[in-house]
Amino acid sequence: MSFLEIEVDDKRFGARQVLRQLRLGVEAGEILSLLGASGCGKSTLLSIVAGLDRDCNARVRLDGRLLDGPDAGIGFVFQEPRLFPWLTVADNISFGAGLRNAPAQAISALLDEVGLPGYAEALPKQLSGGQAQRVAIARGLYTRPSVLLLDEPFSAVDAITRMKLQDLLARVARERGLTVLLVTHDIDEAVHLSDRVVLLDRQPGPARAEMPIGLARPRMRGGAAASDLKRRILAHFDLDLAA
Amino acid sequence: MTTRVLDLPRDAAGARVDGRRGLRLPRALLAALLLPALLLAGAEIAVRAGAVPANLMPPPSEVAATLVYFAGHGLAAHVGASTLRVALGFLGGAGAGLLLGAVVALHRGARGLLDPSLQALRAIPSLAWVPLLLLWFGIDELPKLVLIAIGAFFPVYTGVTSGFEGVDRKLVEVGLLYRLPPPVLVRRVLLPAALPAILTGLRNALSLAWMFMVAAELIAASRGLGYLLSDGRETSRADIVLAAIVLLALLGKFSDMAMLALERRLLAWRDTHLGGMERV
Secondary structure (H helix, E strand, O other): OOOEEEEEEEEEEOOEEEEEEEEEEEOOOOEEEEEOOOOOOHHHHHHHHHOOOOOOEEEEEEOOEEOOOOOOOEEEEOOOOOOOOOOOHHHHHOHHHOHHHOOHHHHHHHHHHOOOOOOOOOOHHHOOHHHHHHHHHHHHHHOOOOEEEEEOOOOOOOHHHHHHHHHHHHHHHHHHOOEEEEEEOOHHHHHHHOOEEEEOOOOOOOOOEEEEOOOOOOOOOOOHHHHHHHHHHHHHOOOOOOO | OOOOHHHOHHHHHHHHHHHHHHHHHHHHHHHHHHHHHHHHHHHHHHHHOOOOOOOOOOOHHHHHHHHHHHHOOOHHHHHHHHHHHHHHHHHHHHHHHHHHHHHHHHOHHHHHHHHHHHHHHHOOOHHHHHHHHHHHHOOOHHHHHHHHHHHHHHHHHHHHHHHHHOOOHHHHHHHHHOOOOHHHHHHHHHHHHHHHHHHHHHHHHHHHHHHHHHHHHHHOOOOOHHHHHHHHHHOOOHHHHHHHHHHHHHHHHHHHHHHHHHHHHHOOOOOOOOOOOOOO
16 A cells, blocks of 8 residues: 555546546655646646545545545645735745744744745745745645645746756655655656656546656756656657657 | 845835835825815916806815814814714724625625625615615614715625635635634635725725715704705805815815725735835
8 A cells, every 4th residue: 555545536527527547656755746738637636635626536545544635744835836925934834833833943944945044024925936936835844744745836937946946846855755746747847856757648547657767866957868768758648759 | 033035136126115105205295285286276366366256166265264263163073073973884884894794705695695685785875765764763863873884884895795705716725725714714814815805895985984974964963064064055155165075075085094004004915016106
């Protein structure tokens, strides 16, 4: 049995079925990426795992425990930072633990960890997109979850910031021993970050394929092995890297 | 914990705006006063030159003299009576609007039950209530306060319902992710997110409260600015009418400025396109 077990028998939006007979297991400390075209149900799957979408026939087990809604053991970083604009960075980070009990030292350490030292009292309107997403990652980590879900977390930032945030995620996940389920449509990102990649079809059903990424860490970008893995992933989608 | 907010580029821009605020506000005040000053000067000249009959349109200097006279002869009582009516009516109407608006916005059953009827009541012209209120409550204070409260109720009710209903689903999801119980979700997510619409409703309500106060006092009152308006008309004293109008404008403006200051303070977190631009 995997640390995080996901079984989705049926998920529909109205008459349209988006997920069917999908089984996924994520091992403790593993970074698993879900790759697939837009509309294949990747984000919906994360919402189900996070307990935000319960209008479906699905089961999620965390370390053998059947979950029945949002769980303290699971953190979530959304596609957009989703910071509360009326709260400071510190209060946004400690939101899940209650505003009045946030120890300043813990916030400060977390801000150091995500590369935003000294920003505790800043308001979200004072942050750039990349900084806001760093705060969102810090919020996801604050309650010390064992699993971190990320829904295309770096898709809205520029290429350089994206690479920095990817490296941040890889470092934090390794240092904290986090189990990570990452939804992305960026094959380079999936190859760079993951221990394993699962490919989803646009047609609802079991995963199209899964592929272990056996690259050593820390990883360099753009090596021959990574390019080969990218080519193999593209081939699953009937695409050629040279095209 | 050390902070480095001033190092932030956006905040640095904000700090520059703050730095100029001291210079910008008097200029804005001067700009705001320019049009009234020109109008007053134009009116003074037109009346003095005989272009406008002085009994219908007394010169601003005469209106000012009337105001000075009244200041020593019971003006405070009239202003106090009107202000107290507005305050009490506003508190009652806005309080009910906040309560019912929140109930309707947050409870689907209550929405189906109450909202259609309240929307129908909202469509009734304010003066249509007057005969009924006089029949029910006589000509004492109560009908005036109820009429003002009716005027203040609907903008707040509409602001609260539209504010709560317009809260970004994505922010609510964050609250749900952290398993906030419904009352906590309302307090920590829905209420702050809806605050801009609620405060706009409160501002509109306060402005309407002044209007409804005049309507109420014109019908039956022995004190207040509405009474002064009525008295000025009955005695053909246009200067009294205009003095009362000036006072109403000033009181309405001051109360609106107070609401605006409250709004600015409570919504300082907003990232609006106006930035630090001040309205007077």
